[in-house]
Amino acid sequence: MIELRKIGAWVIYACFTLVMIGCSGSNASSDDEVEQETEQPDPVDNTPTADYPLSDQTNIGKWVLNTDLSDEFEGTALDETKWLIQGRNGEYKSNFRGRPPSQFSTDNVRLEDGKLKLETRWDPDYNFSPTTHPNTGETYENITTAAVITKKEFLYGYMEVKCKAADAEVTSSFWATGNNTEFDFFEMFGDHRQSNKAWRDRELWWSIHDWTSAGQGRTTYTEHHDLGYRVADDFHVYGFEWDANGLKIFIDGELFRYASKATINAYDDVANSNGGNGANENFVVTKPIALWFDQETFPWHGVPDSKADLELNSPADKKDDGIVDFEIEYLRVWQKS
Numbered sequence: 001m002i003e004l005r006k007i008g009a010w011v012i013y014a015c016f017t018l019v020m021i022g023c024s025g026s027n028a029s030s031d032d033e034v035e036q037e038t039e040q041p042d043p044v045d046n047t048p049t050a051d052y053p054l055s056d057q058t059n060i061g062k063w064v065l066n067t068d069l070s071d072e073f074e075g076t077a078l079d080e081t082k083w084l085i086q087g088r089n090g091e092y093k094s095n096f097r098g099r100p101p102s103q104f105s106t107d108n109v110r111l112e113d114g115k116l117k118l119e120t121r122w123d124p125d126y127n128f129s130p131t132t133h134p135n136t137g138e139t140y141e142n143i144t145t146a147a148v149i150t151k152k153e154f155l156y157g158y159m160e161v162k163c164k165a166a167d168a169e170v171t172s173s174f175w176a177t178g179n180n181t182e183f184d185f186f187e188m189f190g191d192h193r194q195s196n197k198a199w200r201d202r203e204l205w206w207s208i209h210d211w212t213s214a215g216q217g218r219t220t221y222t223e224h225h226d227l228g229y230r231v232a233d234d235f236h237v238y239g240f241e242w243d244a245n246g247l248k249i250f251i252d253g254e255l256f257r258y259a260s261k262a263t264i265n266a267y268d269d270v271a272n273s274n275g276g277n278g279a280n281e282n283f284v285v286t287k288p289i290a291l292w293f294d295q296e297t298f299p300w301h302g303v304p305d306s307k308a309d310l311e312l313n314s315p316a317d318k319k320d321d322g323i324v325d326f327e328i329e330y331l332r333v334w335q336k337s
Contacts (some may be wrong), residue, residue: 008022035239038299053158053334054237061158063334068152069291070332073116078109078148085109086147093149093290094177100138102297103128103169108146115327118146120295121169124309142302145170153178155288160239162329165190167232167313169302172326174238178289182209182217185240190324191313192231193302200301201230204238206249208264208282210263210284215277220284221264227251230314233331244286249262291333295326329334
């Protein structure tokens with residue numbers, strides 16, 4: 001009888017132990033579930049803000065947007081209170097009608113998909129006026145392009161452009177003029193056919209020109225850089241911080257090049273730039289400027305000789321319209337507060 005009691009006690013103990021182990025396991029599972037249900041932090045939003053330059057998203061530079069010059073190109077037509085379409089009502093800034101054989105046409109500017117699109121057209125029936133360049137005698141024929149210029153000027157600041165160059169033998173350029181100076185931030189040539197220039201469809205070329213009587217438009221400083229990608233393949237963000245000490249160039253938010261005033265003034269423009277502006281300082285861009293976007297033909301790099309040639313790289317469904325576009329998503333200009 002005693003043995004039976006002992007056995008019964010052990011059975012009760014074993015059952016109790018198994019129940020406790022089960023409860024313990026159940027509690028552990030419950031704890032895990034509580035852990036899994038713990039609220040996770042919201043993901044970090046790394047979307048760049050349009051309020052500040054891509055390279056200075058925390059606004060260390062204390063930049064303030066200049067709304068008179070900036071444009072998101074979101075409307076249905078270009079805001080002509082901000083922009084002159086070169087040739088509108090017969091007005092041509094710098095008396096420039098385009099580089100032959102191309103000529104600027106006011107019809108070649110449109111807003112579409114939230115972008116400014118400047119067109120180069122195969123346009124042999126266009127009413128070219130004049131038909132020849134008044135100084136060089138070169139013929140305007142077959143090709144029309146476009147240019148737009150800000151109506152207001154500014155001195156020093158940060159310019160940011162998101163754009164994609166036209167994929168053809170034409171330039172897609174962002175530049176400036178004012179007070180007898182020219183500041184070419186980039187002149188991109190989207191498709192170089194000449195074998196010795198094949199890399200130039202990856203080129204960022206920038207320059208300074210002096211249009212005073214001493215400089216006569218000659219180059220006082222220039223640089224050529226291989227960006228490592230075709231400028232007509234995709235959109236990129238190009239930033240230019242211009243002040244009294246020189247120019248910083250940013251590509252997609254990263255510092256790409258800094259040319260100080262001292263570096264620019266040390267450039268031998270007499271030897272390298274066909275005379276430059278002699279003994280005068282090369283850094284002549286020290287007064288207000290107006291900004292340009294345009295397309296031109298550069299005959300020394302090649303010129304489209306037919307509609308098919310112009311549109312050689314166009315998508316299959318766009319080869320019949322005789323148009324290639326330089327596309328600009330936005331222009332933003334900030335200045336110091």
